[in-house]
Amino acid sequence: MKVAAFTGFGGPEDVTVREMNVPEPAEGEAVIDVHTCAINRHDLWILEGDSAMVSSEALPFVSGLDIAGAVADVGDGVESVSAGDHVVLCPNQTCGACRFCREGPENLCERFSLFHGGLAGHAVVDADRLLTLPDNVETTAAAAIPTAYMTALHMFRRAKVGPGDLVFIPGATGGVGVAATQLVDAVGARSIGTSTSAAKLDRLSEIGTDFTIETDDPETLRDAVTDIGAPDAVLNHLGGEYTEMGLDVLRRGGRMVICGRTAGRRSEIDVPQLFLDHKHVIGSTMGTQTDLQTLVQLLADGTLEPVIDDEYDLSDTDQAFADMQNRDIFGKLVVHP
C-alpha cells in the first residue's frame, strides 16, 4: 500500500509517498481500507516539528487522525464491525483505567493521546473506536468530522451556547472555525467570524455567520467586536493575543473556551478583569466518542453538512499541507489514499 510519510520536520517538502506493507489486525483491532483522511493543523504542527507528540525518532511518520472507509479485516474477538462495513474512526486513544475513563468524560483521560496513521491505503485501528456509518453518510463527509467538528461541538457545549447568544469566533474559516460557525447557526445563536480574506468572509456569510470582520489584528478586532456587542461566548482556537482580546470583549459572566494556539502559546490576562467581571476561561481538547456519534447522526438526518474545501490524491498530500500553511483553506481539506 502507499502512504504519505513525513520524512523530516521542515514542511510540505518533507512529505514523501512510499510503499509499506498492509498491516495485520491483532486481537481487538480492525484494518480499514482508508477511503478518505482529513487533515488538520495538528498534522501540520507535526510536519513543522512543532508537536510534543512526535519526536525525530518516529520518522518516517505517517500522520492523519480522521479516517473513514471500509473494514478490510478484523482481528480475534472483534464483533462490533465486520469486513465491508463503512466506518469512521474516533481518533481518541484512552487508557480505559483512570478515573476519567471510568467516570467520563473520556477526553480527560490521564493518558489521553490520538491515533495517527490515516494518510495510508490501509490503517490498523482499535475496533472499539469505529462507528458504523448509516447508508446515506458518505465516507468523504464522515472523515471531515472527527477532529474539527468533535472539538467544536465540545467547545460549544462547554461554552453553554444557546439560542439568541452572540458568539465570537476569531479565525472562523478553518476546520474548527467553520465547524463552530455551523453549530452556532444550527442552534439559533448569532456569530461574529473573522478572516484576512474577503472571499472567505463571503463564504462564512453563506454558512450562517451574522457579522464578519476582515482582519487578523487583535487590536482592530477588539474595537470592531465591541461595536457589534459583547459576546456571550468566545470560541478561541487561536490562543496567543486572541486570548486577552477575547477576554476584553466578552460580556460579564461570559465564557471563553480555548482549544488551540495557532497564534501563540502565551497570553497575558488581566486578573482583576477576570474576577470582577466573573468571566470564565475554559480549556477544551477534542470531544468524546458519543459526541462523534451525535455528529454522525446530524449528518445522517441532513442537519449538518461538513464543509470540504478541497480533495487531494495521496500523491498530492504535500500540496494539501502547502495550502493549509498558506491559509488557502475554507473548512476541511481531505486526502484520498
Ligand SMILES: NC(=O)c1ccc[n+]([C@@H]2O[C@H](COP(=O)([O-])OP(=O)(O)OC[C@H]3O[C@@H](n4cnc5c(N)ncnc54)[C@H](OP(=O)(O)O)[C@@H]3O)[C@@H](O)[C@H]2O)c1
Ligand atoms: N485541543 C484540541 O483538541 C484541538 C482540536 C482541533 C484543533 N485544535 C487547534 O485549533 C487550531 C485550529 O485548528 P484547525 O485544524 O481548524 O486549523 P486551520 O484549519 O488551519 O485554521 C485556519 C484558521 O485559522 C486562521 N489563522 C491561521 N493562522 C493564523 C494566525 N497566525 N493568526 C490568526 N489567525 C490565523 C485562519 O485565518 P484566515 O482566514 O485569515 O486565513 C483560518 O481562519 C489549531 O491550533 C489546532 O491545533 C485543537
Ligand SMILES: [Zn+2]
Ligand atoms: Zn484514562
